Structure formats: structure tokens, C-alpha cells
Amino acid sequence: MHQLKCKCGALRGQIDSSGISSRISCYCSDCRAFAHYLGGDGIIDSQGGTEILQMAQQHLSISQGQEHLAIVRLSEKGLFRWYASCCNTPIGNTLSNPKLCFVGIAHACLDRSKMDADFGKDIAIVNVNTALGEPKPKQSGLAGVLFRFAGILLSGRIGGKYKHSPLFTADGEPIVIPMVLSVKERASL
Secondary structure, three states: OEEEEOOOOOOEEEEOOOOOEEEEEEOOHHHHHHHHHOOOOOOOOOOOOEEEEEEEHHHEEEEEOHHHEEEEEOOOOOOEEEEEOOOOEEEEEEOOOOOOOEEEEEHHHEOHHHHHHHHOOOOEEEOHHHOOOOOOOOOEOHHHHHHHHHHHHHHHHHHHHHHHOOOEOOOOOEOOOOEEOOHHHHHHO
């Protein structure tokens, strides 16, 4: 089990590292906006990228501090961007449809010293067109990420495993009410 915790330690959980997963560094402007929304400290690298662990939600458990979970959406139809409201630590991103049981866990809440051992050393580099500075990072590993992403979604659908998400109720609603940023708020990030 890989440990997950927010910066202040009020929110804690575990990840079962035996499932399908992908490690990526994402340089999209939305990941960067989310980091800025939370204060940005230690979330993005010098070119605006953030490392994310993609996996099925049923492999995530929250053992302490669930009351600190919060969601922000950068737009009305944007991803659910989960974070610990106690210290603004990013936790992860999900789609709004719980049947698509993917979660992208942000590196800021993971044990960096155990990432290679628990999830492998390969890190795909994606969305490089919006990376900051020059030269841009070189995109790599996208085909493998897409293949594993399909496996993650399929693994959640088999036998209704998607219903075992710690982030959604049995009725498919997020366990907390999402806050949606206005166009002006989003533009300021």
C-alpha cells in the first residue's frame, strides 16, 4: 500500500498499488490553473508541469480527514479537482461521471521516495504545447497512457467496481458539493 496524505497530515489514505496505473507529467494550462488556485507551492515544476498517478478510484481509500475533501471545477463541465481544504494540497482529478472511475492523483500528496518502487519509473510526458519556457519538454509515452487509461476504465466497469469509489456516493454523486469557478475567476488563474 502506498500512503497518501495532505501537507498538514489531517487527510490521509492509501493506494493499492497492485492495479493498472500510469505516471504522467502533464503540462496543460488547466493543471497549472488548479495549482495556482491552491497557491502553487510545490505543485508544478519550472515549466508548469505536474506529476500525476492515473489509476482506478476503487484502489484509493481515505482513512482519515474525509471532511477536509473539497472540489473545484475550472468550468461548468470541467474535471472535478479534489483537494484537502485544510492546507490546499491537491489530491486528484476525476471525471464527473462516476462510472468512468479514473482518478489522477497529484504527486503532492504521495510519498515521492516510494513512487518508483510502487508504480514504476516510466513517466509519460503530455500536453507539452502549453509548457512554459523553451525548449518545450518532448512528448513521450502517450500511446501507453491511453492504452492503460482504457484498462483502468474497463477494470472499473467489470462487476461494478466503480461503485466502490471513496469519492462518490452509491447514487453516483460526489461526496462533497463542487464549487465552479466563474469565467473571470478562471481567467485570473
